[in-house]
Amino acid sequence: MAIVSVNGKDVYLDPGTKFCPYGLRDWRLSNSRGLRQSAGKGTEFGDTPLPDYSHAITTRLARLKLNLQGSVDGTMGIAFYDLEAMRLRVEMGRTDDAGRKKLLEERVKAWLPTGSDVELTKLSPWDDIETPLVAQFTVSSPLATGTGKRWVLPVHFFHVNEKPLFPASERTNPVYLYYPTRQIDEVHIVFPDNVEVDSLPPAASEKLAYAAYSTKRLQETKNSILAKRDLVMAGMAFPATMYKEIKAFYDHVKAGDDQQLLLKVSGRTAGN
Secondary structure, three states, X not given: OEEEEEOOEEEEEOOOOOOOOOOOOOHHHOOOEEEEEEOOOEEEEEEOOOOOHHHOEEEEEEEEEEOOOOEEEEEEEEEEOOHHHHHHHHHXXXXXXXXXXXXXXXXXXXXXXXXXXXXXXXXXXXXXOOOOEEEEEEEEEEOOEEEOOEEEEEOOHHHOOOOOOOOXXXXXXXXXXXXXXXXXXXXXXXOOOOEEEEEOOOOEEEEEOOEEEEEEEEEEEOOEEEEEEEEEEOOOEEOHHHHHHHHHHHHHHHHHHOOEEEEEEOOOOOOO
C-alpha cells in the first residue's frame, strides 16, 4: 500500500492490484491496520480507510416487451463502477474475448428466471480502469405465470432467483459483507394490447443508520409499467449482536423484491 500526501491529505493507493482505479483499494486491504512511515513521525500503526458505497455502484436498466405466452424480450444495459468494475475486470483479465463474453452472459443469466437467453451485444473498453464497465445485452425470458384471464408477473426482473441473504434465525459469528455497495435497478415492461394492470403492489422502503432500501412500481401507460429499486449498504463488518437487525432489514428487502403484479387478460390468453 502506498500513501501519498496530496494538498495535505493522505491518498491511499493500491499499485499491487491490477485494474485498481486511483484512490481505491482492493476490498481486502480496506479498514485494515498496518505499519506505516510518516514524515516527522517515524514508524507507527495506521488504518486504511473504509470504502464508501459510492465507489461500488451497479446500475441495471431493462426494457422488455411481454408476449401472449408470458415471456419477455428486450434489451438490457448494465454499468459497474469502481470496485464492482475492478472485481469483474480481474476475472476478465484471466481469459480472452470469448471467455469475457461468456463470463458476462453467465453473470446476467444468474439473475434471471431459469430458461432465459442472454446475448452480449456491446461492451465498453473492458480494461479502461478510469471509466465504468458498461455492457449491453439482448434478453428473452419466461416471466409471467397464470391461467385464464389472470397472470402473475414478478416486477423486479433482476431478483427473481435471489434467495434470502440471512435465512438463519440466529448467528454466533460476525457479519462481513466485503465492502459497502449500492444497486440501482430500473425495469420497463410493455404488455400486449389485451393485457392490462389489475393490481399494482405498493411502494416499499426500509432504512437503518447504515442501510436504505426503496422500491416502487408506476403505471406508465395503460399497457406498461416501470419498476424502480434502490439498495444501499454503507457498512461492511458487524458484530453478531447486530445480526437480528441486519437480518430484519434484508428480510424486508426480500419481501419487497418478491412482490408481484397481477395482470388482467382479455381475449387471447397465454398458450392460445
